[in-house]
Amino acid sequence: MVRKRIDIIDNSSVVMTNEDKYGATPEVLKDFLSVFLDDEVDLRYGAVVRRIIPRRMQMRWRDARNKVDCGVFAMRHMESFLGESVTAWDCGLQKGDTGGLDLLRRSYMRQILTNEINAHHHKNICSVVGYRDDIEQR
Template sequence: MKVFSLKSQGVKEVKQYNASRRLARSIKPVGPLRSPYLTQLIDPSDGLSVLEKRVTNWVLQNPNAPKDEAVFVKDGFELTRGEIASLDIGKHISKRVIDVWSIILNHNEKFRSEESPLRVFARSMDCVANGDIVDVSKANVKNMFANALLPAWDDMADDFNWGKAELNWAYVLCVGLKSRRCDILDSSSAKEKNEDRYGDMPKRVVRLLGDFLEQQRFVFKGKCVREMVAKRITFPWRDPKATFDYGVATMRHMETYMGDGGKGWNSGVSRLNLKPMLLLRCKYCACILLSPVNALLDKVYKESEKLERERKEKDPK
C-alpha cells in the first residue's frame, strides 16, 4: 500500500487565508501578464533561448561536475545536479524533479488571473509501506499527508494536484472541489483496470484529503471529497510506448490541466511528433534552474556563464 506523504513530522498549524490575502501580490502584473495560463505556459514549439541553452548545458553537458552538488534550493528543499540531470533525453525523471516542479507551479499560482481556478500542488509523496517509514499508524499517515499539503495550502483552493512518481512510471491525481471530480492523468498503457493499476491509492488519497479538509473546518468540502470516485481521463497524445517520457508528460499535465475533465484541454504535445516532448525536457530544466524562487539563482547565472566562456576560449569557433 502506498500513501502520498512527506517525511514524518509534526503537523504545523495551518494558517487560514482570506480572499484578499490570497489575491495579494508583491508585484502587480498588468494586462495579459496576470495569467500564467495565457502567457507563462511553456511553449514546446519555441526553441531554446541563449540563456536556456547555457544553463541546460551547464547541467546536462558537464560530466566532470559533482553530481551531489545542489543546483536548486527552496525552503530547505534541495535538488542536486544529478537529480535534475534526469531530465536529459532517454532518462526516467527523478521524483524529486516533480517535487520541485510542484513548488514552481505553486509560485506561478500567485500570478493567476482571478477568473482562473486556484490550484494547489502537493509535493510527490513517499510510500509509507515500503520500508522507508517505520510508523505507518493512521495518525502518522494523516500527519505526513497534511505535511505534503502545508507548503502550498490555501483555504480558497479549487483543485488539489499530486504528481505521483514510481520506478519508471509517473502520473497525476487531481481532485477538483468545484467540479466535484477526481481525475487520473496517466500516459501509460490503459489495458489494466484502474483497481489493478493504481490499487487503493486514489481512494486513500481522497479519504485523507477529506479528513484534512474537515480538520480545517471545511466539513462540507470534506464530505464531498470522500464521495468522489477516481476516473482516468483519456487524451489523444497518450503514448504508452514512450516509457521514458512518462515523467515529462506528468510535468506537462500538472502545468496545463485545469481540472475540468479535459474539455478543450490541449497540452501542446502529440504522439505523432516527439520533438515537443524532447524540447520540454530542456525547457523544464531551464525553468527550474532560472526560477525566481531558486535560492541558488545567482550561482546558476555565474557558473553557467563561466563554463560557456571557458569553452569558447578553448574553441573560438
Template sequence: MGDNVYIYNDIVDAFCLILNAKNSADDKKRIFFPNAAINLLCVSDAYVDDSQEAKYGIKYVKFEETIRYWLIDCNIESVKGYQLLFFPVYAHDHFYVMVINTKSKAVEILDNRPLVEGVPFSEKYHDYPEKLRHAFSMYLKQHGMKLWEKVLNYEIKLVDMPWRTLDNNVDCGIYAMRHMETYFGKRKWNCGLRADNFDALKALRMQYAYEILVDQVNKRHADFSMKAKKYFKEIRND
C-alpha cells in the same frame, strides 16, 4: 534530463517548486506537491511490520507532515481556496499525476499511458486515488476546513487525452511535468503534445532543464545561470 533516460523524482519536485512560485505570482489557484506525499502514503513499503491500521495511521502522519513542510518551503500559508491540487506519483517505474479538482469535485488521473487492454483500472492504480481522497479529506478536517466532507465523496476519473501512447516508456516524467504545467481543469485541454512526438519531448527536456537551472527558486541559480544561457544558446544555434 538527457535523451532517452528516465528522470528522477527530484527533477519533478524541483519543477513543482517552480510551478508553485509562478502560480503564486499569477494567482492561478493551483498548487503542486512533491512525490513524497503519495510515496509515503501509498507506495513505500515502510512500516510493513505494523498492523494495517497502525501502518495507515503512520502513513497519514507522514503525508500530513510532507504537505505542511512543503507549504512552508513554498511560502504558502494554507491550501484553502486552491481549486486544483496536483500530486505527482512515481510507481512501478512510471510517473503520472493525480489531481484533486474542487471545481469538478473529482480526483482526476493524468497519465500519458492508457490502460492496456485487459488490465483493470484497479490493477494499475491500486487504491492510490482512494487513499489520496481519504488522506486529503483528513488533512482538511485536521486543519479546520469544511470542504473535507465533500472531498470524501469526490468521484475518481481517468482523464482521456488524445496524446496518450503505449509506445513511449521513458518520457513519462516529462509528460507528467507538462500535464501539471498546462492543466487548468478544463474539459477542452491541449497540452501541446501529440502521441510519440519525440522531437517535442526532446525540446521539453531541454526547456525544463534550463528552467530548473536558472529559476530563482534554485539556490545556486547565480552559479548556473550564465553557463546555462550560453550552453542552450549554442545548442539552438547549431
C-alpha cells in the same frame, strides 16, 4: 464544490485497472484531502470527496510506448491543466510527438539548472558559457 470529480492524469495509455496501475495511492490521496477538508473547511466537503471515484483521464496524447518522458508530461500537465474536461484540455502535445517532448525537456532542464533558487545556478551558467566559448574557438 463546483465539479465533483477526481481526475487521474497519466500519459500512459496502457489498459489496466486503477487498482492494478496505482495500487492504493488514489484512495490514500482522497482520504488525505477529505480529512483536510473535514478539519480545515467543512465536514460536508470531506463527505463529498469520500464518495467520489477517481477516474483516469483519456487524453488524446497518451502513449503506451513512451516510458521515459513521464516527468516531461507531468510538468506540462501541471502547466496546462486548469480543471477543464478532457475534450476541452489541450496541453499542446500530440501522441508520438518526440520533437515537442524534446523541446519541453530542454526548456525544463534550462529552467531547473539556471534558476536562482538552484544552489549551483551560477556554476551551471559558467559551464555553459565556457562550453559555448570552446565550441566557437573550434
